[in-house]
Amino acid sequence: MSYLGQASLPSLFCSFLSLQLCHVSQYGPLITPLANGKHNSSLFSFNSTWQVLGPFQIGTREATWGADPLEYIGGFRNLSYHPNATFRSSLPTNGTARWNVTKAVQTSGDLSSANASLSIGYSNVDWDSLKVIYGWAAVQYQAWARGELIVGGNETQHVILHTDAILEYWVDDTHSFGGDFYSFRKAPLVLHLTPGSHRIDIRLARDVRAFGGILEPTIDVVVDIQQASGTLELAKPGILMSDVVDGKLVSPTGSIYLRNSGENDIEIVSIGPANVSSHIFFAGLGSNAQSLVARDSDNADQSTEASDGTHNSYGIIIVTGQTRPVAFNISLPLHNASSLVYQITYKTTAQNRLSTLEVSQIPSRKSTYESHKITFLHPGGMASYAMLRPPAKNATCHSGQKKLPILLQLHGAGLEADNAMVTGALDPVSDLCAWVLFPTGVTPWSGDDWHNWGFADVEAAIKVIPTWIQNVGWKGPGADTDRWIVSGHSNGGQGTWYALTHRPDKVLAAAPVSGYASIQKYVPYELWQPADPRRMAVISASLNSYRHEMLMSNTRGIPIQQQHGEIDDNVPAYNSRLLAQQLYLAGSTSSYNEVPNQNHWWDTVMTTAELVDFYYKQTKSQDVLPRKLGEFSIVVGDPGDMGSKNGIRVASLADPGQYGRVNVKGRTIKTSNVQDLDFDLALWEQSLTVDGQELDLAGVAIASALTASITVHKSIDGWSVNLPALSATQPQRNGRQLGSMTAILRSQGPFIIRHGGSANTSQIALQVSRNLHQYFGADAIIASASHSISKNTTGNVITLAIGSSLEDVQPNPNFPIRVSEFGVTVLDHRGQEQAYGAEARGAAFLRPLESERLELVLWGADDEGLRQAARTVPMLTGVGQPDFVVLGESTKWRGIEGALAMGFFDSGWEVTASSVVESR
Template identity: 75%
Template sequence: MAPLVSRKDNSSLFSFNSTWQVLGPFQIGTREATWGADPLEYVGGFRNLSYDPKATFRSSLPANGTATWNITNAVQTSSSPGAANASLSVSYSNVDWDFLKVVYGWAAVQYQAWARGEIIVGGNATQHVILHTDAILEYWIDDTHYFGGDFYSFRKAPSVLHLKPGAHKIDLRLVRDVRAFGGILEPTIDVIVDLQRASGTLELAKPGILMSDVVDGTLATPVGSVYLRNSGEETIEIVGIQPSNVGASFSFVGSDLSSQSLITSDTDQLTLEQTSDHGGHNSTSTVIAAGQTRPLTFNVSLPTHNASSVAYNITYRIVNSTQHFTLPVSQMLNHISVYRPHKITYFHPGGIVSYAMLRPPAKNATCHSGQTKLPVLLALHGAGLEADSPMVTGALDPVSDLCAWVLFPTGVTPWSGDDWHNWGFADVETAIDAIPTWIQNVGWKGHSVDTNRWIVSGHSNGGQGTWHALTQRPEYVLAAAPVSGYASIQNYVPYVLWQPADPRRTAIISASLNSYRHEMLMANARGIPIQQQHGEIDDNVPAYNSRLLSQQLYLAGTNSSYNEVKSKNHWWDTVMTTPELVDFYYTATRNQDVLPRSLEDFSILVGDPGDMGSKGGIKVTYLKDPGQYGRADAKGRTIKTSNVLSLEFDPVLWNEAVTVNGHLLKLTEAATSSGSPISVYASGNTWSIGTPQVETTSPQRHQRQLGSMTAILRSQGPFVIRQPLGSANTSHLALQISRNLHQYFQADAVIISAYTIPTNVTGNVITLAIGSSLEPLQSDFSIRVSESGVSIRDHQGQHQEYEEEARGAAFLRPLDGGRLDLVLWGADEEGLRQATRVVPMLTGVGQPDFVVLGESAKWRGIEGALAMGFFDSRWEVTASSVVETG
């Protein structure tokens, strides 16, 4: 056995070994790692293997079909008194990557391997540390499993470890993903592990305060946030926060707390009632579990008109203790002209503070006389960029006199959480709605804003986000300019090298992503002016994507202007202000179309009604089978539908009789004085006015609950992660879920121990359960779990029982108020760990409404799922679902 070589700096408490034992390579498909698909699990998992240079493992990638162990030197290791890190670069010369790319494209240079090293801890005491895992999705420290890691190197929520002196084994699952690593250069896997000593108590997870800029002496918006990490081993309660500079004006949002209060949720109150009823706890304070990172939100105000900074003291204590401690935090203020792009803050629906960059109309804006309310020009950034980067905000400087409100949303994170889709797009809409508040805050006297008229543009991932806005919110889009954007996740990097699976299972994964296949949704763009642009030699997002969508627009009966810039790659300095785009922006701001547009002949394509707005005054509210696209074609007053269960009509545009699938419906008779949408629905072969009749035992699926498992991200408030009372073996998984939600979405989560689901919270719930520890919410819900396994009632009403073969399950179920509960169940702790992996985190994974996992899912991926599929509008399993029978 080749020993691991450690380089120990005697002045440092920590070090990583300089040589690592690596085993690979093995096949992996685009975003497949979430589902397991690790062939080494077939032989017990890498963690249970010992280094053996003579051992061989079957693999589809290397010469001779075998993977072997090798020793790899770290590119760099370093140690300092309170930190250590190691950089690894793994590559394989025994794979003909070039030829594989000829056949399979970029999908061929995605692969996986494992690497083993050691963390050496000196001294005589247990050390509190945080571990950053850049570009790593999964790892083991000794015998503890961590899934989620930090694939995009955000460094927002590292794992907190408490390491005893000595050597600690660290096993890293290395996954090469083209969207994260690129597809052009050599197919290496480059990762970093970085260990830093922590305080062992409350600390700032990120320096400073997320707050708005100061425009012409006025704070643009009042809400702020700090990010706190509990690096200790006991739960911490935040007692209060107050200005540290004497005499400062300061206010909080929320109920009074001895003249101080925090912006908190009812979930926090419940947490304290569950965990802390000694030591004079405060019912409106925030609790942070050991190892957890959470945002703390509060109102900010300036101590003086010309202040250069603000500073606060956060007061906290250990739960069940009376001793108080203080953590200071400060932030330098950015003073800027009101006419320059500046930071505004607001509340995301998930209960966190987010920000966008806003550029109000200039004094010399080229507006038509009589224009009082101006449209919003949305500029969506590309992957890996913060919205406050000069590269983003400066891209439209050459058109500073546009007659529009220019908004640079962040989508919450540099990757926009989920590619400007669910969580990220909610951020866009909330940022737009924050503009009127800004106008009031700063006393703006210029042109007002029409928040229902959008000009949408964006580059790269932002270009893809532009397509998403265009196809999912066509009623609001005046015009759109997608630049160098990809058509869909599947078209960007194909999914061809997943582990072999029954086509029914791959179809379900694909259907889970139906809302994001823009090439299927081009009919929704009809009537909207579109200016496409792409660099001819783009080697990041191939121009094929824009060419394809240009063609699909034409085939859908609409059109676009397409500008392919000769000899240009993915980015150049004026990529957002070419002459064609500049002309388009000015033309779009002068567009006087009445929205929503009244169209005589149009179609609506819907992948998920929860994502899709209306078009032409018609909204598809439910599909018959959400595993398939729905379609509505309107010609005059005649509408034909496919896979559509119900529709809503805007009474302003639809105030006469219509014919739906041959049935005459007199909408005028259903109109109300409030102007509410008029609903019609299908029942058998008949269409009627009204909403589908629902039995009391079969609740209707609420709009926010529609879609695949990613519907859990439509939380109205912080997530609640619920673990059974007394189940200490689930606390590590609850913490991981919380960490992943914060890492990838910057989301907030409250971890509680409770048998029943709280009734006084607004956020969506994630429930962890082992064996029989899950209570039923509806007596006849389609999926039931118990100590003996999982039972599913299929679309024919037949019960399929999965007993000892069911190791884990994940499924949505409804809560009141339109909330959702994502149940994660395991036959044992290992099975629950398997189920926990499918909580939405990375885009493109394709999680359906429910999945039951067998043991073989660890190495076979989705083919190891015993059942998977969708719920219809009444929470019944659809016919398109896979429910294996015995």
């Protein structure tokens, strides 16, 4: 279906509405002027009257896949208001949705800013009746709203646009997907608007996890416009830095957040203390911060000459409209310095004139035994932080306990780790015999619910504790960084389940509090657009690693204290009750405490008598890890996420679209859908039987001089201790490459986003960068695909291409997915090619790079197809992106049913049998 002009809409409406009479005017009435006389008093103003069309159904996290019924008739952007127009919808009375007009409220504003707050609700939907049948899934719906932004003055204005609780929108003819669904306000859209009227179309999508499921099902959003500097500016005030503990800066890692609101790319030349001649280089800290920077090919190896005659190597490039976190090393100028002031020296890439920007921060000073902020580098290359509480002087430990466990306290959604609500939750047990760590997971929502990106942050925070001990000259007990007691509330409770099921050999004990069992159990995946069950199965399989109710076998042998409020109306107690039952059926040891008459949160939720007793008992536990169990099972959804259990780790699955299982009894092992197993030789140094086949691990280990671990592989001939020989054209998929499309988040350094060089591909590259920073706090380098990437690059790559522009960079001629100007070709598991020609509008798929790195290819037949493919880049949890997807035109309104192909790659990068590859 091609892009539709306005004149063709009336006939399409009637086709869409079947027998419904429909009337559509070409342009509709003008939107009424903004109230309160703001036209004369402010440079910017929103109209107070907005046109709204809806409601329409949508499922949990389905918006990524399109699923917008208005796209069937050309999209909301091509519709004009008409009060009598009707549209088929499954939600309202009589099955019809209509236009209506609503008032926006301006909550604040001044001469250089304005905003509009919308609250949308529908009384013509029987929400209570729908909830009886479909639960919270029923109060998730979508609509569209149209407003107008007036820009005054006589000049083009540089502005930033915040879109709180909004996922998708259009400003004039510019489309943006990603928005700011959680209202982080980290990476707003940068616009350069001419004086006059600008139309804004907003897709309203209600999500229970973001909006709640108990109160009236309204959609409440804010659009906020602010004048920008038109050059480099601070995206966030101050410096992210460690606290000063007893006069010492406990970590040298600092970070600032910079935004380029101008129309030319900006190069950061140096960062250093203000009024000091020697500037500090980027924390890199170094190689990632500098060697990955993409420059014009004819200047790539040159250096710049500053106005003072000194030479500086190229620094970080922030392209126009981009926000980036910049990490660098900091130090205290004086023992008692009241503030730190740093100077950023920069220039636009269009000229050599240097400019400066200053940023200051008042250090927070704490004593050693208080919870205080420590900073470190996330594997993604940007700075992060956690709150650390060392063992108290009066901690009562067993004699001889020279190293103490780490007590992880994972926060709930919407909270920063430095919030007193988080760090103060364990104040009543200040004398615990443990190192208490409050990770942040990078963002208040922990990036991705303490899963891939968020849990990498947890492990990075744990690893920095020995450095803290050295930096402050700590003389107390050490930290056992492989011995964890995990606890958390709400989303942190869910994160506790994740740690339990994915790192069982490191978890000494766990206390999940008021957590949900899985994304699907929290808010069911009902009311998606109708789809072939095989397609839904692919989406579901993409989330296998986070379905904790399926993974309870992994917890066997670990003491668990569950807790939930009896009348919790945020995360229903059913979630904990279900997992308590599944723990029992898996033979695990657990205690379940349901607190009468308590809701989701109360002041002592983390220090009830049961939890306090559990903390004290487990911090003094003498259990040896890994535990040696005579009988246990392992269930694996994604080997890339999974650690070992009792010294056995599933290294790869035969088909990653299905669970893998390992059942162990003594030295007899039975497997299902498992292709590679790693054995810790300290626990498995003798012979054993795998699927009826005896393997002598000790003999092979001695012959091969192996001391730590050994891998066994399953082929058609059975199990062997030697991996099969792999040709150069058949790379092995392993380590960080394993998993669904979210594996791209296992980047070891900033993402590199490569685009075709056109204005359209560069804008979509910018959107991807903005979303990665908005939702994960991630850093990204945006570069033209024509520029080579340094051999020192460690980050994962996202490549954008239109038509045939990808053809010359195919790294593997035998790779099962190929794109060209003629469409997409997929080689299925039977070796048969399926070619998708003009019907293929976009595609997204993973490809292997060296050193366990990944490339995510985003391809479009045209600009619109590339925008469609770019929606699939991991952003919100629960979307369920498989390894590859080929998108048809109808994906925009049918959702996943419109996908032409979707599925998984096995360990040899071949399409699996569980994938959907068929002609349409």
